[in-house]
């Protein structure tokens with residue numbers, strides 16, 4: 001680094017932006033919730049992009065003082081990139097209200113086009129500084145996704161997210177043994193040799209290791225990918241789709257457990273991610289379920305409000321999803337449903 005760049009950085013008062021990425025279910029929302037609830041004294045504007053039609057993450061992000069902008073009608077790296085630019089523009093007009101910006105991408109996003117946004121638009125580049133791309137990696141599930149062979153021209157998002165990372169939060173180390181951690185670390189190193197890897201469980205990372213770290217290095221990116229600033233074309237794996245269900249009524253607790261458990265046991269290789277908020281008969285509390293492949297967790301959510309309509313919102317993301325089958329399976333769990341005997 002020259003004296004000139006040091007001086008330039010010292011006077012750089014642009015707002016730092018962190019891009020939080022990582023494959024489906026790797027722990028992005030868990031980290032976001034940590035950041036939003038920790039007493040760090042920072043004012044963070046959050047932009048959240050969710051994959052799936054029914055918008056569940058907004059209910060799973062904890063209440064916080066911070067402002068949260070939802071972008072649920074497309075993928076941040078392609079269809080709603082215009083929305084991202086508009087939100088950033090609106091934020092810049094009231095930059096006295098926050099100290100930094102955090103963008104959580106979907107689990108299927110390519111971080112490169114999101115990063116490009118900070119270099120290709122002059123107004124944005126003059127006001128905002130891409131601080132780091134922080135990638136969450138699920139130590140228990142990442143290897144098969146890295147191994148997936150995609151059709152010609154189609155990106156492997158899990159690989160891209162690691163390749164572009166300035167920091168890797170190697171999460172869910174509680175679910176695997178040392179040998180698996182070593183194997184995952186060596187796969188990460190093969191994709192992105194110099195990256196700093198921070199092993200964690202439940203995304204318990206010290207914030208100073210991921211926020212305002214000045215780690216994004218355009219020169220390094222251009223050395224790896226000379227077309228980074230000019231090549232805006234990328235192709236998602238269209239065989240990965242989502243099915244969202246939004247159904248009024250209450251479900252039978254036993255039946256929904258049995259159905260979801262059986263579904264993920266038998267189809268969990270193809271169902272990468274599932275999550276939902278359920279109205280279980282006889283309970284005043286919402287039920288939240290979180291599935292990552294075959295691993296299923298259920299937790300109690302907030303209480304239903306008095307006049308609130310009991311409804312169930314579920315999303316499944318993966319391959320070979322059959323909407324009819326999922327709708328029928330869920331309908332059989334509803335209290336009003338006639339169950340075949």
Ligand SMILES: Nc1nc2c(ncn2[C@@H]2O[C@H](COP(=O)(O)OP(=O)(O)OP(=O)(O)O)[C@@H](O)[C@H]2O)c(=O)[nH]1
Nearest residue numbers: 024025026027028029030107171172201202203290
């Ligand atoms: N055992 C274990 N579970 C974790 C850990 N981190 C997160 N989880 C759980 O994994 C599930 C997915 O975590 P999220 O934070 O929602 O993951 P995400 O990356 O935001 O998921 P998408 O937004 O769907 O891509 C949740 O049930 C979390 O509680 C961890 O380190 N260990």
